[in-house]
Amino acid sequence: MDNFxxxxxxxxxxxxxxxxxxxxxxxxxxETLLELCQxxxxxxxxxYSDCLSELVDTGxxxxxxxxxxxxxxxxxxxxxxxxxxxxxxxxxxxxLIAPVEERLRRxxxxxxxxxxxxxxxTVELGMSDxxxxxxxxxxxxxxxxxxKQIEKRFRKNAEGYYQKIMELLSS
Numbered sequence: 001m002d003n004f005x006x007x008x009x010x011x012x013x014x015x016x017x018x019x020x021x022x023x024x025x026x027x028x029x030x031e032t033l034l035e036l037c038q039x040x041x042x043x044x045x046x047x048y049s050d051c052l053s054e055l056v057d058t059g060x061x062x063x064x065x066x067x068x069x070x071x072x073x074x075x076x077x078x079x080x081x082x083x084x085x086x087x088x089x090x091x092x093x094x095x096l097i098a099p100v101e102e103r104l105r106r107x108x109x110x111x112x113x114x115x116x117x118x119x120x121x122t123v124e125l126g127m128s129d130x131x132x133x134x135x136x137x138x139x140x141x142x143x144x145x146x147x148k149q150i151e152k153r154f155r156k157n158a159e160g161y162y163q164k165i166m167e168l169l170s171s
Contacts (some may be wrong), residue, residue, distance in 0.1 A: 006040055006042060006086040006088065006089050007040040007042045007043050007085075007086075007089060008042045010047060010050070010051055010054075012084075012085065013037070013043055013047055013048055013051040014051045014055055014060075015078070015082055015084060015085055016037055016039075016040070016043070016049075016080035016085060016089065016093065016102060017033070017037055017048075017052060017055060017061070018055070018060060018061075018070060018074050018075075018077065018081075018082065019078060019082045019085060019090065019093060020033065020037055020093055020097060021068065021069065021070035021071060021074065021078075021079045021156045022070050022074070022075050022079070022082070022102060023094070023097050024069075024070075024097065024100065024101055024104055025104050025105050025108060026069060026104050026107075026108055027064055027066055027067045027068065027069045028067050028068060028069070028100065028104065029066060029067040030067055030068065032067075032100055033052075033067065034048065035096075036093065036096050036097060036100065037093075037119050039089065039092045039093045039096050040089050040092070040093075045069055046079075052068070055074065056118055057067075058070055058135055059073050059074075060073055060074030060077060060078075079118070093170060105130075107155075109127060109128045109129065109130060110126070110127055110154070110158045111124065111125060111126035111127070111128075112124075112125055112134075112150075112151040112152075112154045112155050112158075113151065114144065114147035114148065114150075114151060116142070116144060119140070120140055120141070120142075120143075121138055121140070121141045121142075121143055121144050121146070121147045122138055122139065122141065122147070123138070123139050123141050123147040123150045123151060124136075124137070124138050125137045125138075125139070125150070125151075125154045125158075125161075127158050127159075127162055134148070134162065135162055135165070137165075
């Protein structure tokens with residue numbers, strides 16, 4: 001089967017992977033990274049997988065529990081070579097990255113976790129604006145299931161809950 005697209009060589013695939021990761025603010029899950037790197041029709045899954053593995057082995061990318069992130073070494077090297085990617089591939093990748101980047105930025109600014117201790121289950125909620133903490137709240141819950149529900153709702157609409165709390169406390 002013919003590969004359509006501009007990216008065919010392993011080096012180009014590696015550069016594309018670094019290009020994508022360099023623009024994301026943190027860790028990205030494997031499925032999303034694959035989607036973003038398949039912006040060019042010439043990349044096969046097995047070539048992509050080999051290149052990703054090699055980048056981890058050489059220390060350009062770090063594999064963590066919930067995905068992949070670029071290292072300082074990877075960012076430096078990407079900066080030096082990413083202009084060698086075809087312009088159309090860079091534009092398409094940048095367009096696909098934008099919504100993922102925004103989602104990851106928002107997730108990084110929201111804290112929602114729970115823990116079970118001697119006094120029961122507590123949920124910790126927080127928000128930052130990228131410069132500092134805006135809100136931080138710790139609540140005792142009836143149980144772990146309730147804590148998980150609170151976390152889920154807070155992650156989904158943290159800004160709305162912040163507004164409501166400010167309205168309640170200001171009026």
